[in-house]
Amino acid sequence: MNKRKIVLLSVALAAAISLSSCGGATGQNSGQAAGQNSGQNSGQTTAAGQTTAAADASSSAAATSSPKQPAAPAASPSASAAPSASPPAAKPTATGSPDAAAGLASFTFPDGHLSFAYPKDWKVRVVKSGPAADAPNAPDAVDPVQAVLADQTGNELLVITSGAYGGGASGPVLRTVLDAAPVPGLMDTAGEQLDFGFAFDSFAGHPEFHMGIRRSRDFEPDPENSGSSQVNLPHGIMETRVVFGTPAFASIDSATAWMATEQYRQLKRLMLSLKYS
Missing domain, CATH: 3.40.1000 (Protein Transport Mog1p; Chain A)
Incomplete structure (x- = not known):
């Protein structure tokens, strides 16, 4: 009778130790996974936030700045003295002759x-x-x-x-x-x-x-x-x-x-x- 109780107690004790070991591992794995997932999600959220902020800043700058005008062509060194496309009309004589x-x-x-x-x-x-x-x-x-x-x-x-x-x-x-x-x-x-x-x-x-x-x-x-x-x-x-x-x-x-x-x-x-x- 005492032997049977001892065997039963041993079995119960071994089962308890086994359950305790499984529960600790599961909690540890769960904690590690949660920590990793939390860290990854946190990192992803931060990058997205940075990207969104950059996009928002770019959109804001584009919205607040005036439309970009086309650049004027570079003037030649003698642009002020360059002749027009058509030759200047001859000055009229005293008689106003066209000839x-x-x-x-x-x-x-x-x-x-x-x-x-x-x-x-x-x-x-x-x-x-x-x-x-x-x-x-x-x-x-x-x-x-x-x-x-x-x-x-x-x-x-x-x-x-x-x-x-x-x-x-x-x-x-x-x-x-x-x-x-x-x-x-x-x-x-x-x-x-x-x-x-x-x-x-x-x-x-x-x-x-x-x-x-x-x-x-x-x-x-x-x-x-x-x-x-x-x-x-x-x-x-x-x-x-x-x-x-x-x-x-x-x-x-x-x-x-x-x-x-x-x-x-x-x-x-x-x-x-x-x-x-």
């Missing part, structure tokens, strides 16, 4: 209708002549004005009359046309084109060189008549006359040779520039 770069000045008659361009080193002398004595029936508004052009030496070369009143005569002629070209800015009151021309006439045994502006038909190869140097414009008669000496040229060949000179080119360019407005 200053070509060495030309401009002239407009006092009534504002007739104008032309001429070499800027030439001189223009204005003469108001009044109605011709042989035109007593001229309208009151007629106020003829002459522009007398002289070259840089003072030699008078061309007379242009604007706003005159009267008429011209014509007749049969033998005409040799040396040069002719339409004047872009001129037509007469009948709508007929006006031309610049240089020609030689043999009229009733009287040879004559003439250079000026007439109707186109007057510079055809075989004109029916001499025509007239006076042409009708809305404001009155215009007449152009190159001042030739007597005789003007010894022959047609010498006249043709003169056409190759700068003086001839200047006179032709001047008359081709005439326009009415």
Whole structure:
């Protein structure tokens, strides 16, 4: 009987020791796991907090700062003196000529209708002549004005009359046309084109060189008549006359040779520039 109690007590004691050992290990493992998990979770939470804080700080900075403007291009060392994309306009001359770069000045008659361009080193002398004595029936508004052009030496070369009143005569002629070209800015009151021309006439045994502006038909190869140097414009008669000496040229060949000179080119360019407005 005593032996059985001792065995039972021994078994009970061994079971208690075994349970105690298991319980301690379990608690220790549980504590270690809890500590590790707690430490890991704590570390993860801290890192996330840092990341979130950084993100929040970045978002806050982005929200409070103004939008970034594009950087201006770097200026070149000579940016202040660099020319613009288009060249600067030429300064107008004293006469306000748009042809200053070509060495030309401009002239407009006092009534504002007739104008032309001429070499800027030439001189223009204005003469108001009044109605011709042989035109007593001229309208009151007629106020003829002459522009007398002289070259840089003072030699008078061309007379242009604007706003005159009267008429011209014509007749049969033998005409040799040396040069002719339409004047872009001129037509007469009948709508007929006006031309610049240089020609030689043999009229009733009287040879004559003439250079000026007439109707186109007057510079055809075989004109029916001499025509007239006076042409009708809305404001009155215009007449152009190159001042030739007597005789003007010894022959047609010498006249043709003169056409190759700068003086001839200047006179032709001047008359081709005439326009009415």
